[in-house]
Each structure stands twice: as C-alpha cells, then as structure tokens.
Amino acid sequence: MEQWVVVTIVITLYLALTLTIGLLAGRRQTDSVAGYVAADRSFGLLVMYFVTGASVFSAFAFLGGPGWAYSRGAAAFYILAYGALGMAPFYWIGPKVASLGRKHGFVTQAQLITGRFPSRNLSGLIALLSLIAFVPYVTLQMRGAGIVIEAVTDGNVPIWLGSAVAYGIVIAYVLSAGAMAVGWTNTFQGIFMVLIAWSLGLYLPHALYGGIGEMFTQIIAERPELLAPPGLTASGEPWSWGAYSTFILVSAVGLMMWPHLFMKAFTAKDDDTLRRTVILFPTFQLFLIPVFLIGFSGVLFPGSPPSSDFILPFMILETELPALVVGLFCAGALSASMSTGDALLHASASVVVEDGVQQFVDLNEHTQRRLMQGLVLLTGAIAYIFAQDPDSSLVLLLASAYGIIAQFAPPVVAALYWKRATTTGVIAGLIAGAATAFFFWQSPELKPFDMHEGIVGLMVHIPVLIGVSLATPPQSQLHLERFFD
Amino acid sequence: MSLKTARILAAAYHLLMLYFVTWPGILPFAKAEPLILGLPFTMAWIAGWIAGSVIVLTLLDRVEKRFRVVEGGDD
Numbered sequence: 001m002e003q004w005v006v007v008t009i010v011i012t013l014y015l016a017l018t019l020t021i022g023l024l025a026g027r028r029q030t031d032s033v034a035g036y037v038a039a040d041r042s043f044g045l046l047v048m049y050f051v052t053g054a055s056v057f058s059a060f061a062f063l064g065g066p067g068w069a070y071s072r073g074a075a076a077f078y079i080l081a082y083g084a085l086g087m088a089p090f091y092w093i094g095p096k097v098a099s100l101g102r103k104h105g106f107v108t109q110a111q112l113i114t115g116r117f118p119s120r121n122l123s124g125l126i127a128l129l130s131l132i133a134f135v136p137y138v139t140l141q142m143r144g145a146g147i148v149i150e151a152v153t154d155g156n157v158p159i160w161l162g163s164a165v166a167y168g169i170v171i172a173y174v175l176s177a178g179a180m181a182v183g184w185t186n187t188f189q190g191i192f193m194v195l196i197a198w199s200l201g202l203y204l205p206h207a208l209y210g211g212i213g214e215m216f217t218q219i220i221a222e223r224p225e226l227l228a229p230p231g232l233t234a235s236g237e238p239w240s241w242g243a244y245s246t247f248i249l250v251s252a253v254g255l256m257m258w259p260h261l262f263m264k265a266f267t268a269k270d271d272d273t274l275r276r277t278v279i280l281f282p283t284f285q286l287f288l289i290p291v292f293l294i295g296f297s298g299v300l301f302p303g304s305p306p307s308s309d310f311i312l313p314f315m316i317l318e319t320e321l322p323a324l325v326v327g328l329f330c331a332g333a334l335s336a337s338m339s340t341g342d343a344l345l346h347a348s349a350s351v352v353v354e355d356g357v358q359q360f361v362d363l364n365e366h367t368q369r370r371l372m373q374g375l376v377l378l379t380g381a382i383a384y385i386f387a388q389d390p391d392s393s394l395v396l397l398l399a400s401a402y403g404i405i406a407q408f409a410p411p412v413v414a415a416l417y418w419k420r421a422t423t424t425g426v427i428a429g430l431i432a433g434a435a436t437a438f439f440f441w442q443s444p445e446l447k448p449f450d451m452h453e454g455i456v457g458l459m460v461h462i463p464v465l466i467g468v469s470l471a472t473p474p475q476s477q478l479h480l481e482r483f484f485d
Numbered sequence: 486m487s488l489k490t491a492r493i494l495a496a497a498y499h500l501l502m503l504y505f506v507t508w509p510g511i512l513p514f515a516k517a518e519p520l521i522l523g524l525p526f527t528m529a530w531i532a533g534w535i536a537g538s539v540i541v542l543t544l545l546d547r548v549e550k551r552f553r554v555v556e557g558g559d560d
Contacts, residue, residue: 074517074527081506081531084538088499091542092492213523220517220525227517229527245507252503275549279542282535289524289532 003323004153010327011149011334015169018185018338022173025184048268048277050190051343052261053284057193058340059144062333063309064394065288069295071308073223075231075239076292079395082248083285086255091278093256095271096416100483109262109408110355116415116483117423120359125427126408127356129434130259131379133404134348138383140397141341142167144309146387148333151305151313152326163387166334170342171380175373185342189335194287196332201290204297204315212293219299226299234396242449247399250454254406260347262412309394349375403437403454410458410465418469419480425469433461491548498541502534 061079068076097112106112110126142163149162157165173185202212209215220227230244256262268274298304298311305314316329349372358368410429414421437457440447447456504510514530521529 074525077528077531080528080535084535085499085503085506088495088538088542091495091545211523213520216517216520216523216525224517227525229511229515229517241508248507249503272550275546279539279546282538282542285535286532289528292528 003326004156006323007152007327007330008157010324011152011331014327014331014334015166018188018335019169019173021188022169022185022342023176025173045273045276047184047187048264048273049280049284050187051267052264052277052281053287054186054190054193054335054339057190057284057287057336059141059147059333059337060340060394060398061288061291062193062197062336063144063147063312064140064398065291066295066298066312066315067308067310068395069292070298070311071232072234072239073226073231073299074229075233075244076295077229077231078244078247078251080285080288080292082251082255083288084282085248086252087278087281090256090265091275093412093416094265094268094274094278097262097265098268098271098274101266104482107263107266108351108354109257109259109412110351113408113411113415113426114355117411117421117426119423119427122423122427122430123355123359125430126411127352127354129404129407129430130351130355131348133401134259134344134379135383135386136397136401138341138344138348138379139386140394141337141344142383142387144337144394145334145341147310148313148330148337151310152317152330160388163384166338167341167380167384170338171345171376174342174346174376186339189339192335193332193339194284196329197287197290197294200316200329201293204319205293207319208297208301215293215297215300219296222300240450242451246452246455250402250406250452250458251399253409253458254402254454257405257408257412258347259351260343262408263347263350307390345376345379348379349373399452400441403441403452403457404434406454407433407437407457407461410461414465414469415483419484420469420474421465422469422472422475424472425465425467428468429461429465432464433457436460486548488548488552491545495541495545499538502538506531506534 065076065079068079100106100112100115104111104115106115110123110130113126114120114123143159145166146159146163149157149166150159153162205212205215209218216227225238226232228238230239230241233239264277265274268277294315295311298315301315301318303318305311312333313330316326321329352375353363353368353372357363357371363371407430410433411426414426434457436459437453440453440456444453447453505514511527511530515527517525517527519526524532
C-alpha cells in the first residue's frame with residue numbers, strides 16, 4: 001500500500017473518533033442557551049485545562065510557529081513570550097468575572113461589559129468587532145487543516161477538499177452539542193497534541209543533527225543572522241525591536257479578551273478550578289519549545305517546502321518515518337487546528353446572537369439556539385472562502401486579528417475596576433481605538449516605531465475612554481452597588 | 486505573608502517579566518550564545534521566565550487559599 005493511503009486511513013480513523021467523542025458529549029447537557037453556550041457551568045480542572053490550552057494552541061502554534069522559526073528565526077520567540085504574561089492577570093479577573101456571571105446570569109463578555117455600561121449599541125458593536133476578529137482566526141485554522149491534509153496525501157487531497165472535510169466534522173459536533181462537545185473533544189485533542197509535539201520536537205534534532213545543541217551550533221555557524229534577536233522579517237531583513245516588543249504586548253493584552261477564552265470564566269465549575277487553570281497554563285506555553293525545534297530542524301535541511309507554513313508536514317514526510325507514525329503526527333496537527341476552530345465557531349455564533357441580534361429582536365430560547373447553529377454554518381462558510389487564498393501567512397492572520405481584540409481590554413478593566421467610567425466613555429474609547437487600529441493596519445508605513453497597530457489603537461483608546469468618562473456624568477450609586485460588593 | 490504582599494509580589498514578577506522579555510530590558514540577553522541546555526540564549530531566557538511564572542502563581546495560590554479558608558467564602 002502506498003504511504004499516503006496509509007496516512008489517509010489513520011487520519012480518517014482519527015477524525016471519526018473525534019466526531020464520536022463530540023457527539024456523545026452533547027448528550028450530557030441540558031437543551032438551553034446556558035447549556036449550549038456555557039455547558040451548564042460544569043467543567044472541572046482536567047477539562048478546563050485542556051479546553052484552554054487546546055483552544056489557545058491552534059494551527060497558529062502548530063504550523064505557524066514552526067513556520068516562523070524556520071523562516072524568521074528568533075522572531076518566533078515573541079510567540080513564546082506573550083502567553084504567560086497574558087494569562088496571569090486572569091488569576092484575579094477570572095474569578096471576579098465568574099462571580100458576576102453567576103450573580104447576573106452573564107454567559108458572554110459583552111453581557112458583562114453592558115451589564116455595567118447598559119447600551120444596546122455597545123453590545124452590538126462588541127458583537128460586530130468580535131465577528132470581524134473571528135473570521136481571520138477561523139480562516140487560519142481551516143487553512144491549517146487543509147495544509148496538513150494536502151501535504152501528507154502528496155497533493156491527492158487538495159486544500160479545498162481537506163479543509164472542507166475537517167471542518168464539516170467540526171461543524172457537525174458544534175451544531176449538535178455546543179460547549180460540551182468543544183470541551184470533551186479539546187481534552188482528547190489537547191493530550192494528543194502535547195504527546196506529538198514533544199516526541200517529534202525531540203526526535204528530529206537528534207535524528208538529523210545528533211542533538212539540540214548540535215543543531216543550534218550548526219545554525220549559528222551557517223545562518224548567524226537567523227538566531228540574532230529579534231530575528232528576521234518575512235523578506236529576510238532584520239526585524240525591529242519596536243515590532244517585536246509590541247507584538248508581545250498586543251498579544252498579551254488581547255489573549256484573554258478573545259471571547260472564546262474569556263467565556264471560559266463562565267464555564268468553570270468554581271473559582272478554584274479557574275485559578276488552577278491559570279496557574280497551569282504556562283506549562284502549555286512551554287510546549288512551544290518542541291514546536292519551534294521542529295521548525296529549526298528544517299533550516300539546514302536540504303530542500304524546502306512550498307511555503308514556510310508547510311514546514312512541519314514537510315519535515316515529517318522527508319524524514320522517512322513509518323506511514324503509521326506520519327498519520328498520527330498529522331492527526332496531532334489537525335487536532336490543533338480543529339480544537340481551536342470549534343471553540344471559535346461556537347463562540348462567534350454565541351456572541352452574535354446573544355449580544356447582537358438578541359439586543360434588538362426578542363427571541364425565545366429555541367429560536368436563539370437555532371439561529372446560533374445557522375451562524376456557525378455561515379461563519380464557517382465565510383472563513384472557508386478566505387482560506388483558499390494561497391498568499392496568507394498563518395501567523396500574520398492572527399496577529400492582525402489581535403489588533404481588534406486587544407481593544408476589548410480597556411472596557412473590561414473599566415467595567416470591573418473603575419467606578420467613574422461611563423457608558424459614553426467606553427463607547428467613544430472603543431470606536432476611537434478600533435478605528436485607529438484599522439487605519440494603521442491599512443497604512444503600515446505610517447506606524448510610529450514600527451509598532452503593532454493594536455498598540456497604537458490602545459494609545460488612543462485609553463485616553464479617550466478616561467477623558468470622555470470624566471466629561472460625562474458618573475453612573476448612579478444604585479447601579480454601581482449592583483456591580484461592586 | 487499577608488495576602489496583599491503576596492499579590493503585589495506576584496504582580497511585580499510579571500511586570501518584571503514584561504520588562505525583561507521586551508525592549509529595552511531584553512537587550513543584554515538578546516544573543517544566540519552561549520547555548521543553555523542546547524537552546525539559544527534568548528529562547529532559554531524567555532522559557533526561564535515562563536517556568537518562574539508557574540512557581541510564582543503556585544505560591545500565590547497557596548497564600549490565597551489560606552485566606553479563603555479563614556474567610557469561609559469563595560471570593
């Protein structure tokens with residue numbers, strides 16, 4: 001039997017198993033909106049840990065990470081640096097958000113913000129910005145799944161077909177079971193990913209160079225510019241410290257503001273589970289080390305993949321491992337893509353219905369659930385169209401989305417900690433910040449010090465939020481008491 | 486250790502981490518050699534800060550839990 005046939009069989013079995021777990025999980029939850037969106041607030045530590053880890057580590061980390069290490073060298077270290085920084089504040093914010101969620105029945109981020117700053121338009125604005133940020137993120141995951149499948153089947157299954165099959169399965173279980181399916185499939189996929197990353201990341205440098213230190217010594221001798229921080233740009237020029245530092249900053253600020261991660265605060269069983277998840281999270285971050293090693297092992301390897309995002313499947317195929325092993329590795333990479341994609345699709349539908357549509361039209365629970373399911377399909381379809389663009393870089397797709405998502409941080413912090421903040425101030429800040437980020441994303445040559453557009457956006461956002469809040473009348477004492485104990 | 490001190494120390498650790506993994510704090514440590522455990526220096530430097538974060542947050546949680554038991558609530 002040809003190698004690609006064996007690999008395809010392994011991947012098919014893996015996908016079938018994921019689908020089964022996803023569909024079975026759905027039988028354990030109630031048929032309500034709180035059930036679909038927040039899994040009846042029932043996740044324990046094991047599930048929470050892997051849900052969070054697996055939804056953060058996506059095709060971005062598994063394919064884009066090695067791709068950056070391979071083509072841009074030390075620039076990839078920015079991905080390593082931001083996770084722990086971004087997660088730590090959630091140790092305090094998370095339980096606070098969770099307790100407000102239980103008290104007021106919030107299941108989304110916008111409900112929390114508009115609970116403090118009542119405004120239908122603000123809610124709609126958050127839903128819209130979330131959706132804009134979600135589409136490139138889902139696109140990245142689908143393209144990732146397609147890349148893996150195309151590479152391992154020798155092009156017999158092209159990207160358009162591979163991403164359609166993988167995401168057909170994701171959509172099937174997200175539609176049927178919501179948050180519960182996302183939780184259990186991610187636990188399964190998270191364990192799988194960690195095993196694959198470490199075994200391959202340690203194996204490749206040893207097999208090809210005789211050790212990790214050996215590999216880097218050789219890279220330093222032959223390509224010294226690659227490992228000199230902050231690494232290279234896509235065109236091979238030295239990257240700037242301004243960009244490197246603000247990429248870390250914007251990703252750290254934005255990390256927990258992603259609605260699909262923020263909503264985890266509402267799915268946790270209790271505060272201890274939530275805190276424990278935050279504490280353990282950096283251990284997931286260290287899993288990027290073997291992932292980068294996979295990318296670095298390709299630097300001095302003869303031959304090159306069609307684009308740097310293909311480096312992981314390329315290395316797996318070039319090292320002549322048994323077909324069964326190749327199949328398992330690729331299933332690991334697919335897990336990475338699918339475990340984030342499912343969480344994204346689920347969250348974007350929940351957010352658009354709960355925070356967008358529901359604010360303006362009154363729907364019963366059953367219609368809401370149906371509408372969410374329709375939106376899962378629609379978002380999936382839009383992302384699928386974008387995923388066919390051959391020129392997109394996985395890391396850059398996500399980095400752009402972070403520019404928008406980071407703008408949710410000031411409203412959340414203001415809602416939780418600043419009593420003097422007002423609804424008008426928050427809306428003005430959000431519009432100013434998002435517009436600034438969008439402007440500099442469109443005109444990158446105007447960016448001061450090569451800074452990430454999301455950080456420039458925040459530099460406008462925060463003063464506007466504070467200034468307009470102080471210029472408008474404060475919220476009533478009665479309203480504030482409901483929010484601050 | 487009081488709850489407040491523990492929280493300030495944990496926050497301070499992460500602020501220091503932010504300073505030392507971005508410009509300008511990273512500059513003295515931005516180099517490929519010497520290799521640490523086989524990894525380029527900057528990569529090992531950042532990984533060290535991440536490992537430190539797990540330890541700091543674990544210690545903080547120990548302190549917090551002692552105080553939560555005393556207060557008897559979950560907030």
